[in-house]
Amino acid sequence: MAGKASVPSVIWARPERTGRGPRPAFTRADIAAAAVRIADDGGLDAVSMRHVAAELGCGTMSLYNYVPRKEDLYELMIDAIGAEHEIRAPSGDWRADMIRNALETRAIMHRHTWAPRLMSGVYGFSPNSLRYLEHCLDCLAPLDAPYSEKMELVALLNGVVTTYTANEIATSERTRSMPWSEEEENAVRIAYLGGQVATGAYPRLAAAFMESSGPIDLEGVFRRALERVLDAFDPAC
Amino acid sequence: MAGKASVPSVIWARPERTGRGPRPAFTRADIAAAAVRIADDGGLDAVSMRHVAAELGCGTMSLYNYVPRKEDLYELMIDAIGAEHEIRAPSGDWRADMIRNALETRAIMHRHTWAPRLMSGVYGFSPNSLRYLEHCLDCLAPLDAPYSEKMELVALLNGVVTTYTANEIATSERTRSMPWSEEEENAVRIAYLGGQVATGAYPRLAAAFMESSGPIDLEGVFRRALERVLDAFDPAC
DNA sequence: TCCTAGTTACGTACACCGTACGTAGTGCGC
DNA sequence: GCGCACTACGTACGGTGTACGTAACTAGGA
Numbered sequence A, B: 001m002a003g004k005a006s007v008p009s010v011i012w013a014r015p016e017r018t019g020r021g022p023r024p025a026f027t028r029a030d031i032a033a034a035a036v037r038i039a040d041d042g043g044l045d046a047v048s049m050r051h052v053a054a055e056l057g058c059g060t061m062s063l064y065n066y067v068p069r070k071e072d073l074y075e076l077m078i079d080a081i082g083a084e085h086e087i088r089a090p091s092g093d094w095r096a097d098m099i100r101n102a103l104e105t106r107a108i109m110h111r112h113t114w115a116p117r118l119m120s121g122v123y124g125f126s127p128n129s130l131r132y133l134e135h136c137l138d139c140l141a142p143l144d145a146p147y148s149e150k151m152e153l154v155a156l157l158n159g160v161v162t163t164y165t166a167n168e169i170a171t172s173e174r175t176r177s178m179p180w181s182e183e184e185e186n187a188v189r190i191a192y193l194g195g196q197v198a199t200g201a202y203p204r205l206a207a208a209f210m211e212s213s214g215p216i217d218l219e220g221v222f223r224r225a226l227e228r229v230l231d232a233f234d235p236a237c
Numbered sequence C: 001t002c003c004t005a006g007t008t009a010c011g012t013a014c015a016c017c018g019t020a021c022g023t024a025g026t027g028c029g030c
Numbered sequence D: 001g002c003g004c005a006c007t008a009c010g011t012a013c014g015g016t017g018t019a020c021g022t023a024a025c026t027a028g029g030a
Helices: A028-040 A049-056 A060-066 A070-082 A094-111 A115-119 A127-139 A147-177 A181-198 A203-211 A218-231 B028-040 B049-056 B060-066 B070-082 B094-111 B115-119 B127-139 B147-177 B181-198 B203-211 B218-231
Strands: none
Touching (some): A028 A049, A028 A060, A028 A070, A115 A147, A127 A147, A127 B203, A147 A218, A147 B203, A147 B218, A203 B127, B028 B049, B028 B060, B028 B070, B049 B070, B070 B127, B094 B115, B094 B127, B094 B218, B147 B218
């Protein structure tokens, strides 16, 4: 009556099995693990329903019993790597704990370089996401602020971690995938960017590039950004 | 010798036309405009090489003369909406100027809701990106800091704008696309999330949801986040 | 001036994608 | 024990990006 999908579209809202008919051959964890394995070596584009089904050793369409749409498969993948967060008791120093959490998230994303691309299209209420969110709130207990503000902190921090790490991964993959890497860096930055700057249209950019020296320390930039975000929530600042 | 692609993969590094053979029928701007038009009504998934070619009134494979790979089409799209930034002379108040820039970026993204999804896979040195970056550095002239720090400010601010706006768009599209919108919100948040919380496994989350009241003011949250990030760079704080 | 090399234009073809649909087999709840 | 809900999966359809081959065209060098 209301269209094709009369069932909640969020996969976490439907039970894993209902207890009728033959028992399912796989768990969601199995499927997620297979998909993650494929994405880890082969990239996100290698994750297709056919491919995942083959990895599991079943027919393509059988997968649709477990995962109604491909988007839900992505959801399972995000949840699966969320399990890699090592939850440990808060130390009492909320800044240190949150920095640790952020660095761990970054490490996970570097381990699964497809993750940032998925992050921005996903629901965010998977079991492991809830677990991680709960843990963050736990770490933030010493901070005297309403929960709404703590939620904003977590959201902001996660956003910064995601965008920064996405950038790191993008640049690293760009230079890795090119056979000319060094030459490309020169050809583009000098011939094009340098060419643009030399037109005089971008005087401040030109000055900025003059000032910059040597390769930039990505982790340093990342940590500094974290500190700044945390500063913004620290009453002691 | 070195593989299939012996030409720089960044589209901005190759000239728009080379002056031999029949003159091109379209400019990059034409192509970008067509793609943006398609994405605006029809979503990003509607942007296919065939579709864009049809919109331009040419054969599919002709498009490949202008745009070697689809990824480059995305690059053109991002650059095209970057032109919507209205560059105006800095006011002297760098905080106000940067907030204006951020709000404008947010407005552009709300006008082109597919933009955030593209942002994290794109080179970032398109002409209009350079123009915008130059403008930001211009606005930041009154701020006494090295260029490296100003670059970090711009990066952090852009990251925050992108993630926040992406979230806004994601939630708004989720509730829009569902016929049950209100029911879904209840079914999921109460039946599932509430169910999870009721297990007692997430005490802090439970407390947070108890505390939350009424719908949240998205723009308020956004502005607050901006202010916080700027605080972190303001020597007067 | 003509020739030729580099471009544009574009149709065809291939491999792959998500998934709607139909059919067959299976085992729990009544 | 019956029936129904579930699993399993083959086939098929309409779509995708793009490699390749061919024909038309035009600017630079002879």
